[in-house]
Amino acid sequence: MPNVLFAARAERWPEYEPHLRAAFSEVGLEADLSTDFPPDQVDYIVYAPNSKVKDFTPFTRLKAVLNLWAGVEAVVGNPTLTVPLARMVDPALTQGMVEWVTGHTLRHHLGMDAHIHAKPGEWVNEAPPVAWDRQVTILGLGELGRACAESLVRLGFQVRGWSNSPKAIDGVDCHHGTDGLRAALSGAEIVILLLPDTPDTENTLNADTLGLLAKRAAILNPGRGPLIDDDALLAALDSGQVGHATLDTFRVEPLPADHPFWQHPHVTVTPHIASETRAAWSSKTIAENVRRGEAGEPFLHLVDRQRGY
Numbered sequence: 001m002p003n004v005l006f007a008a009r010a011e012r013w014p015e016y017e018p019h020l021r022a023a024f025s026e027v028g029l030e031a032d033l034s035t036d037f038p039p040d041q042v043d044y045i046v047y048a049p050n051s052k053v054k055d056f057t058p059f060t061r062l063k064a065v066l067n068l069w070a071g072v073e074a075v076v077g078n079p080t081l082t083v084p085l086a087r088m089v090d091p092a093l094t095q096g097m098v099e100w101v102t103g104h105t106l107r108h109h110l111g112m113d114a115h116i117h118a119k120p121g122e123w124v125n126e127a128p129p130v131a132w133d134r135q136v137t138i139l140g141l142g143e144l145g146r147a148c149a150e151s152l153v154r155l156g157f158q159v160r161g162w163s164n165s166p167k168a169i170d171g172v173d174c175h176h177g178t179d180g181l182r183a184a185l186s187g188a189e190i191v192i193l194l195l196p197d198t199p200d201t202e203n204t205l206n207a208d209t210l211g212l213l214a215k216r217a218a219i220l221n222p223g224r225g226p227l228i229d230d231d232a233l234l235a236a237l238d239s240g241q242v243g244h245a246t247l248d249t250f251r252v253e254p255l256p257a258d259h260p261f262w263q264h265p266h267v268t269v270t271p272h273i274a275s276e277t278r279a280a281w282s283s284k285t286i287a288e289n290v291r292r293g294e295a296g297e298p299f300l301h302l303v304d305r306q307r308g309y
């Protein structure tokens with residue numbers, strides 16, 4: 001029977017324990033689950049990067065680390081981690097992101113703020129364009145970016161996407177690689193960042209690439225803070241090149257109280273709530289991966305340590 005250590009914040013255990021037990025029973029695998037095993041008796045670690053475990057060396061019989069988060073930037077470079085690392089993919093995490101992205105895209109597409117904040121008597125009788133006259137670009141076409149792209153296509157938007165490797169997604173004009181970025185961004189009116197945080201993706205939006213967007217473009221960043229050069233974004237907001245930025249992720253979190261994003265009239269801060277891992281769903285992903293490990297089958301959602309995601 002494998003020993004599965006739950007190494008996330010201790011207060012999450014009461015929430016996760018029943019779901020993990022149910023999920024292991026569903027996949028027909030007996031496992032010992034605990035927040036406290038001697039390290040040399042642990043077979044799998046259910047891991048959150050904010051856990052106390054930072055040194056994997058004492059876990060001498062460890063078979064895999066199963067990350068509870070989709071983003072792995074805080075663990076992928078850990079030199080003491082020498083076993084496979086899987087990231088989180090679960091339907092509720094994806095659904096939450098689709099809802100956040102769709103909602104904030106529609107806010108900017110429909111110009112809702114003008115009416116929510118209109119002064120009494122202000123009657124500007126200009127209807128917004130329909131979705132098929134709106135150019136939206138999604139940077140990152142992985143689990144989350146692809147689902148968001150498909151949802152926006154269903155709403156009728158003109159959707160472009162960008163990824164590392166070539167993709168074919170119905171209704172999406174797909175671009176890839178360094179050369180594809182300019183084509184993906186040129187004239188974009190709403191840009192959504194769903195890239196991982198890696199050395200290659202840092203400052204993907206910078207003074208140069210922000211200049212490719214349509215005048216007064218909106219930016220949504222539920223990906224990671226370092227994807228955007230903050231100073232370049234503030235300059236683009238001040239010049240009017242960017243009309244609004246809705247930011248969910250930041251270089252430092254919580255976003256410090258004195259950060260200019262808080263005060264900026266054209267920035268909306270959401271506190272890293274675009275989507276989160278839910279115990280009921282993520283437990284199924286975890287149990288299935290442990291079952292695979294025990295059966296000698298390939299793990300799902302493995303991280304490529306070289307690429308960093």
Ligand code: NAP
Pocket residue numbers: 070071072093097139140141142143144145162163164165166177194195196197198200201222223224248249272273274275276309
């Ligand atoms: P994923 O499945 O790994 O997808 C990542 C996408 O980015 C892939 O399409 C990949 O291209 C592309 N990419 C990576 N490096 C690139 C580069 N240098 N140039 C061009 N494209 C590149 O990840 P995911 O599950 O969709 O999650 C994406 C990110 O969302 C996570 O890493 C995390 O940071 C963030 N996230 C945020 C929240 C929140 O609440 N704010 C919640 C969950 C996740 P290929 O497909 O060609 O590999």
